Amino acid sequence: MKLKQSIAVFTAVFFGLLTLVALLFNVGGLSSVILGWVSFLAAIALILGVMNLLLVHLNRVFKEQNLYSGVLVLSILGVFAAAVLDGLTGSDSVNLLFSWVQAPLEAALASLLAVFLLLAGVQLLKRQRTGWAVLFGLTAVLMLLGQALLNSRLLPGGLRAPVNQVVEFVQNVVVTAGLRGLLIGVALGTLLLSLRLLMGVERPYNK
């Protein structure tokens, strides 16, 4: 192993073990110091990310005359100017931009998700007409219909309890069982990957 790589592995393993011991034995000061350093590095990475975004799209504006990239560059510069102005004058223009532009746009995208999911469900049935695909579609329809009926006055009083029972059974037994199985698998995978990182066997940083 080259010296440069050895230093990287040693540093990663040392700080990994130090943080583990600090968290296990509740050495608050030590773990918060390390996490403080890490947060600082993450903040630097975020600034580099924004600079990358700006440079990539500036490049596209000049090389490809891409209109979307032009709008993005202007938006970045506009928000930056607004933040500087806020700092100088005490105004609240960044929050205004967030409330009037970003929040409504994100809400609109979130509401589009239902349509995209519906399309994806239809595509699944077109792509593979297997028993599992049909079960997937039927469960989705059953749950949507059940929830809608339970929240409306269309459902007769006598049917309300059995429909509720079916919906609750699917949610509390079938879905929860699947989710727990999935999460146990993920937890085991995470545990072993973390051990490999702490042992220095897995080295994503060593490039």
Added chain:
Amino acid sequence: MTPLIILLALLVLVVLLFLLTRSVRAGRTVVLRPLTSYEGLAGQVGRAIESGRQLHLTLGQASLVGTASPTSVSAAAVLDHLAKDGCANGTPPLVTVGEGTLLPLAQANIQHALAEAGRTGDFDLSLTQFIAHDTDPFAYGAGVAAVLQQQRVASNIMVGRFGPELALMVEAASRQAIDQVVGTDDPTALAVATAATDNVLIGEELFATSAYLEGSASQIASLQLQDILRWIVVLFILGAAVYQLV
């Protein structure tokens, strides 16, 4: 007392991992169960080279300094494999990230793969793109969808931590009729991915990536230990259920 028990359990796991690794190195044959998603993944670089277009890989929104960092480390293993193959054949992948700490990781991977292929001069800033921070999942989803629509990529691989915004990306890829592989540990994103594509790496399969792609002794041993632990958990759950019934 509890910290000591945890430390002891970790030490036992380390020893087991060490012993299993030694046994695999000694030549014990290990058969990994076939996963169709990995076969799908393996064919992507070849298709990208044939079509002369880039392969798009997005690494999700899990920070390397957060609790979900193992998900991103597993995603980095996929990037490592695809970057090596792609750069050696002159078609480095286009990588997008949805979190600041993933950008240096992606850039280092691409630069390393280009250097190994003797193409250091081919590195371009636009090969690795930051899309949005993890606090803006919909901006990330929309940004990746825009990349898929504008860049004419050959295939779309999404590995890492995603949420419901994955629907925006898979829909954009579906409209372009692009092959997709999705690997994530988030239940909501998995539901979206299952509806959108047949190539899905479900939860723990994502963590097994490096063993399937590289197949080193320690990675295979880790998979075996994972299976042993899974059986212990299954037996514990069954035992607890029987105990409750009796």
